[in-house]
Amino acid sequence: MLDVKNLKINLESLILNCDKVIVFPHKSADFDAIASSLGISLISTELNKESHIVVGDPIYKLDHGVQTVIEQVKDNYSIIRLDDYEKEKTDNTLNIICDYNKPQLSWVNSFDKEKLVIIDHHDKDNETFESNLEHIDSSSSSASEIVTSLINNFEIKIPDNIANVLLAGILLDTNRLSKNVTSDTMRNVTLLLESGATMEQANSFFSEDFKSDRKVQELINSTKFLNYTIGLIMGEDDKEYTKEELAKAADYLLKYQVDASYAIGNIGDGIVSISARSKDSVNVGNVMRELKGGGTQFSGATKLKDVSIEEAGERLMKIIFPNHFERKPLKKY
Numbered sequence: 001m002l003d004v005k006n007l008k009i010n011l012e013s014l015i016l017n018c019d020k021v022i023v024f025p026h027k028s029a030d031f032d033a034i035a036s037s038l039g040i041s042l043i044s045t046e047l048n049k050e051s052h053i054v055v056g057d058p059i060y061k062l063d064h065g066v067q068t069v070i071e072q073v074k075d076n077y078s079i080i081r082l083d084d085y086e087k088e089k090t091d092n093t094l095n096i097i098c099d100y101n102k103p104q105l106s107w108v109n110s111f112d113k114e115k116l117v118i119i120d121h122h123d124k125d126n127e128t129f130e131s132n133l134e135h136i137d138s139s140s141s142s143a144s145e146i147v148t149s150l151i152n153n154f155e156i157k158i159p160d161n162i163a164n165v166l167l168a169g170i171l172l173d174t175n176r177l178s179k180n181v182t183s184d185t186m187r188n189v190t191l192l193l194e195s196g197a198t199m200e201q202a203n204s205f206f207s208e209d210f211k212s213d214r215k216v217q218e219l220i221n222s223t224k225f226l227n228y229t230i231g232l233i234m235g236e237d238d239k240e241y242t243k244e245e246l247a248k249a250a251d252y253l254l255k256y257q258v259d260a261s262y263a264i265g266n267i268g269d270g271i272v273s274i275s276a277r278s279k280d281s282v283n284v285g286n287v288m289r290e291l292k293g294g295g296t297q298f299s300g301a302t303k304l305k306d307v308s309i310e311e312a313g314e315r316l317m318k319i320i321f322p323n324h325f326e327r328k329p330l331k332k333y
């Protein structure tokens, strides 16, 4: 692997020789992905090169903190949708992917090898994209740490707001500096603090999860226990949830004396999702397969189109209790 000094030299020449730079955070962009992408965009701007960051996820589905970040930077950085990428790309566009290295996590499944740069801290495997230049360093805490050190090598001054986001990226992937922290991590943290980031500001992005946590708590509060051993959560018909919120709620119920838990909710675009979890006596993967979904014994999910929450619940009941299915209200435990 190239050290950051050589990464800088190679990246500089690739950026200077392309038409424009397009940066890709991974699907369901988190702080680390978005922060490292912003850092790369900052470098491109300093090299007088046009750059765009492609966020393929519907913005409202992203973590609330990430939405806040995008809101704060969107006047100074070009954040574009997948459709715009199709319009923007040219034969000589340099694509830079941040915080991932595989097609499964990518909104774009294939890139011209010669026009691809990978900056990541996750292990490589045989799925990893082929690229012209890669810096995949699993000893780094985060892509944000790598990019901070890269910006420093370019001797670029980091604006306050970007320093705060990069710090949030490092805090996320180190569980607030409690794991994967090396002296290099701390040197980069220091650099960000010297550039105007503060722990208070960077941490404040995380408290944006409050809204989502509340939704998960509401889901949990609505649990009905069937046969004392199965937890069923049905979201409100007019509310939209993320798959993660449903999964978190189903996960939470496993803390109690349940064998399995199911959380049902609208996830947008007319789709109702069921997230299922179990300890070990119920194979929820099989239950979900009956509903055209999938999973393992312990965790599964499915998506149903054009059904109400109620109907989705009934379909699920028919599979769990095929012989006892009756249309009467579920008893609250």
Ligand SMILES: [Mn+2]
Binding pocket: 032, 033, 099, 121, 142, 143, 173
């Ligand atoms: Mn990361």
